[in-house]
Amino acid sequence: MKTLVLEQDAFMRMFVPMLDPSASQEFMDAVADFFAHDEPDFTGWLARLRPSIPGLFPARVLLAEDQDHFRKLLPEADACLIESLRFGEEELALAPKMTVVQKYGFITRNIDLAACAKRCVVVSTQRRRINIALSELAFALMAAMGKHLFELNHVIDEPRLNAAGHTIRPYDKRYTGGSNFARIPKLRTMFGKTLGIIGFGEVGREIARKAAAFEMKVIYTQRTRLTEAEENFYNARYVPLMELMAQSDYMTVNLPVTDQTRGILGAKELRAAKQGSFLVNVSRPELIDRAALFEAIDAKRLAGYGTDVWFERPAKSDDPVFGYNNIVVMPHTAIADRHNALEDIEEMFLKMSQALVNRDTLRA
Secondary structure, eight states: EEEEEEEEEGGGGGGGHHHOOOOOOOHHHHHHHTTTTTTTHHHHHHHHHGGHHHTSSSEEEEEEEEEHHHHGGGOOEEEEESSSSSSHHHHTTTTTTTOOOESSSSSOTBBOHHHHTTTTOEEOOOOOOHHHHHHHHHHHHHHHTTTTTHTTOOOHHHHHHHTTTTTOOOOTTTTTOOTTOOOOOOOOOOOTOOOEEOOSSHHHHHHHHHHHHHHOOOEEEESOEEEEOHHHHEEEOOOOHHHHHHOOSEEOOOOOOOOOTOOBBOOOHHHHTTTEEEEEEOOGGGGGOOHHHHHHTTTTTTEEEEEEEESSSSSSTTTTGGGGGTTEEEEEEEEEEOOHHHHHHHHOOOOOOHHHHHHHHHHO
16 A cells, blocks of 8 residues: 655645545545535545555555654555645755656746656646636635625616716716716726735636736736746736835735734835735635724725635624725635636646556566
8 A cells, every 4th residue: 555645734634534444434434525515426536536546545644744754654655745845955865766746737937847857756736616616706805895796786877876886877878978977986907907916826826817918017026026027927026025015006915824924014004005906815824914904994094905804703793804896805705616726626636646557567
């Protein structure tokens, strides 16, 4: 039986009962329940997948809590599946059986590709459908705020328009057209606007790809600047955070929550935001200071805030957010249909299985 080392993560740990027959039924039931609203026959999906990955199933699956624990598990590992853990010469030296390193993502800066190639260790990547779904929601939120979609949905008759504060006053159609007959102000486009991306990792890059289709100008900031070639590929220009806040018509924050990023958008940063700009967060609420966010909305420095995850989940019924029609909040749905994740998992498992089968064939 092969040994697979997984990075401990809220999502990746669900791979354990998919591959390890020793996992408890309780663990399997919890994972099946997670997928059930989109894949009610999770057991059937798994039964169809397992015969197609003979190199990987069945496996003994070990979870690595951190980098030091990862290194302790590597002597037993035939394969590993990681997102942020580092894998380089030191790790290779500890992993004599290692055949394939699967990155749960497509940016490989945490993996020493040259060292792996020298040892004939396969490195495989995955452009995650989940990240693509996150980027799609970012643009949906931008469009919803800029075009007031939620405020104006079904507001098409005179009583509802009046209740929303709009008065129907017909144009003189002898001389003009009749569009926007309620004269609703501050409707925005994304064309030609500046999009500031805070955190240019995998989600940030997916957002930058789509910004090109909207013909937006992209600026970004993060701890490590991209290479010139990468900036040219994404047509993105690096600026420090405070400059990004001041220049952006739309902003997205796409960062993991760490000691360094928690509250990265606080009072100082939000007071520097361009007047009337929009902020989108499809990452985590802990990146933003809650009081500073409401202050920026109340002061109209931010024209709107769109997010997938509120500060409490579910929110309290008396949360002030319900009094703001320019704050768009979703119930943590950005990753969309669970089949996105299942298709990612299937692709990764197939690639890993093939690498392990090829190794066994060569040794036979």
